[in-house]
Amino acid sequence: MVLTEITAPLQGIFMIGAFILGAVVGSFCNVCICRWPAGESVVQPRSRCPKCLNGIAWYDNIPMVSWLVLGAKCRHCQTPISAQYPLVEGLTGVLFALVFWAFGLTPATPVYMLFSAAMVIVTFQDLNDWTIPDEISIPGIPAGIALSLAGMYWQASSGLRVTDIYDSLLGAALGGGILFALDRITVLVLKKPGMGFGDVKLLAMIGAFLGWKGALGTLVIASMLGSVAGLCLILYFRFRGPVDKEDQPEPDAPQGESSDEITLEGHYLPFGPWLAVGALIFMFIGPEIIDSYFAFITAPTEPIMIYEDISALMR
Numbered sequence: 500m501v502l503t504e505i506t507a508p509l510q511g512i513f514m515i516g517a518f519i520l521g522a523v524v525g526s527f528c529n530v531c532i533c534r535w536p537a538g539e540s541v542v543q544p545r546s547r548c549p550k551c552l553n554g555i556a557w558y559d560n561i562p563m564v565s566w567l568v569l570g571a572k573c574r575h576c577q578t579p580i581s582a583q584y585p586l587v588e589g590l591t592g593v594l595f596a597l598v599f600w601a602f603g604l605t606p607a608t609p610v611y612m613l614f615s616a617a618m619v620i621v622t623f624q625d626l627n628d629w630t631i632p633d634e635i636s637i638p639g640i641p642a643g644i645a646l647s648l649a650g651m652y653w654q655a656s657s658g659l660r661v662t663d664i665y666d667s668l669l670g671a672a673l674g675g676g677i678l679f680a681l682d683r684i685t686v687l688v689l690k691k692p693g694m695g696f697g698d699v700k701l702l703a704m705i706g707a708f709l710g711w712k713g714a715l716g717t718l719v720i721a722s723m724l725g726s727v728a729g730l731c732l733i734l735y736f737r738f739r740g741p742v743d744k745e746d747q748p749e750p751d752a753p754q755g756e757s758s759d760e761i762t763l764e765g766h767y768l769p770f771g772p773w774l775a776v777g778a779l780i781f782m783f784i785g786p787e788i789i790d791s792y793f794a795f796i797t798a799p800t801e802p803i804m805i806y807e808d809i810s811a812l813m814r
C-alpha cells in the first residue's frame with residue numbers, strides 16, 4: 500500500500516489543516532506587507548495598533564476571526580482595521596489548501612506553499628507601495644536554483660516543476676533578461692518610466708522556481724491579464740471624467756506623495772501582481788496549459804464544418 504492510499508481518507512482533514520496553516524502564515528504576510536516598505540523589522544516589536552500603540556493580544560490576532568469579532572475596529576481606540584488583513588489571510592489559506600490538493604504529500608507542497616505566500620506579499624506590497632520586496636526576490640533566485648538541485652535528486656516523484664538545474668538557471672536568466680531589455684527599451688527609446696528593476700528581479704526569481712517555460716508562461720499570462728486590466732482602467736477614468744482628488748479618498752493609497760507621474764490616473768498599473776498571479780497559475784496548471792496549447796495549434800482544422808454550422812444557424 501502506498502502512502503497516498505493510506506492517507507486518502509484524511510485528505511479533507513489535511514486540506515483544512517493546510518487552510519489554517521495558510522491563514523496563520525498569511526497573518527505573518529500582513530506584517531511583512533506593512534513593515535518591509537518602511538524598512539522595519541518583521542520580528543520586533545510585537546503586533547500593535549498603529550494608532551494607540553496597544554499590543555494586540557493573541558485572541559485579537561486570530562486570522563480572519565478576530566477581524567470579524569472586533570467589527571473591523573481596534574479594541575482600544577476603535578481605529579478601523581483594513582479589510583486587507585483578513586483578505587490576505589483568507590487568500591493565503593485558500594492557496595495553501597489548493598497547493599496541498601494539487602501536489603499532495605510530496606516535497607513540492609511545502610515549497611509551493613512558501614512560494615504562494617511570497618506571491619501574496621509581492622501582490623499586496625506592489626498594490627500598496629508600488630515596490631516589490633527585495634527581501635523575497637533576491638534570496639528567491641538562489642533558493643529556486645538550489646531547489647532545482649533537489650529536483651534533480653528526487654526527479655518527478657518530488658512533484659517539483661523543475662528537475663534540472665539548467666532549466667532553473669535558464670529560467671532566471673530569461674525571466675530577468677526579457678524584462679531588463681523591455682525596461683531599457685521603454686526608458687531609452689520611448690523616454691517613459693520603465694517597469695522598474697523590482698519586476699526584473701521578480702521574474703528572474705519566478706524563472707528560477709518554474710524554469711524557462713515558467714518564466715515565459717508567467718510573462719504571457721501576466722501581460723494578458725495586465726492588458727485587460729489596463730484597458731478597464733483607461734475606460735474607467737475616461738467615463739468617470741476629471742474628479743477632484745479630495746472627493747475620491749483612497750484609504751490604501753498614500754496621499755500627498757504622488758509627485759511622480761506613476762499613478763493609476765497616469766494609466767500606470769503595478770505589474771508585480773500580474774506576474775505573481777501568472778506565476779501561481781503556471782505553478783498549478785503550467786504543464787496542462789502547454790499541452791493544450793500544442794494540442795490546439797497542431798489540431799486539424801475543419802473550416803467547411805464550421806461554415807456549415809454557421810449557415811445552419813443563419814437559416
Ligand SMILES: [Zn+2]
Pocket residue numbers: 548549550551552553573574575576577578
Ligand atoms: Zn488602537
